[in-house]
Amino acid sequence: MAGEIPPAQPPPAGPDPVPHPYLLMWRWRRNPLRRSSDRLRAWISLGILLAVLVAAPAAMFGVGDSAYRHYRSTAEHEERTRDHRPAVLTHDAPRHPEPGSDEAKETRYPVPVRFTGPDGVSRTGTTEVEPGLPADSTVLVWVDDEGRITEPPLSAEQICSRTMGWAILAFLGVVITGLAAHAATGLVLYRRNLAQWDAAWANTAPRWSRLP
Known part of the structure; x- marks a missing residue:
């Protein structure tokens, strides 16, 4: 019908326009809409x-x-x-499924060891060693002043x-x-x-x- 106002149409889809730098500073400019x-x-x-x-x-x-x-x-x-001390493996270390691989070189297994504490008393503990080390092998471990195996x-x-x-x-x-x-x-x-x-x-x- 002539004279009817067509319904409002939504704006075309597209990326949102980037505000002009001048518009980003509208709070600093004098204008009648600023509160x-x-x-x-x-x-x-x-x-x-x-x-x-x-x-x-x-x-x-x-x-x-x-x-x-x-x-x-x-x-x-x-x-x-902390002190670096020798320790002896009391069990064989597990073997890696892929001996000689890069993963085997980085892998370490926890194994029980026997060592002498700072007080001269024989102690036992667990440390991580390379795969495949047999029992009675000697490794170096870090021991604290209380005789416990610890980190370096x-x-x-x-x-x-x-x-x-x-x-x-x-x-x-x-x-x-x-x-x-x-x-x-x-x-x-x-x-x-x-x-x-x-x-x-x-x-x-x-x-x-x-x-x-």
Whole structure:
């Protein structure tokens, strides 16, 4: 029928347009649609960004330095309290299904061993050895000051790796905290805007619904 308004058609499917940089800064520009909460959110976002830019590197270096000192001290303590001692296998080590393969070279099996502790007393324990070693073979094990088989002292590579891990975690923690703070403030301001809109509509709607 002539004069009818056709129904609205959905926009054609396609990728979302990338906002122009000028549009991304709309909260900073004066315009009649900008609310006080928009300006507040812009300042809060800027403050959070600056805080993250300062705090993230500081946290990374601070935590990294503390972690390095801790692990360096731990390694020095382990070097003083741990000793490399010979131990004798009391059982044959299992044989690898593929002797001579690259996997066999990397594989280690736990086997009972007998060794002499720091106090001179014969002890037994379990350590990982190469496949196929026969009983009575001698291997070297790390023993602590209480006579227990343990891991070797931390190496320089392990200290560096663990230090970097804690430093990265600290950096990411600050960034994630900043993102969470930004999202939380945005949610609070959004709910505040909704409440203001509801109040404004409750005041305006009765005047619109009055009959002439």
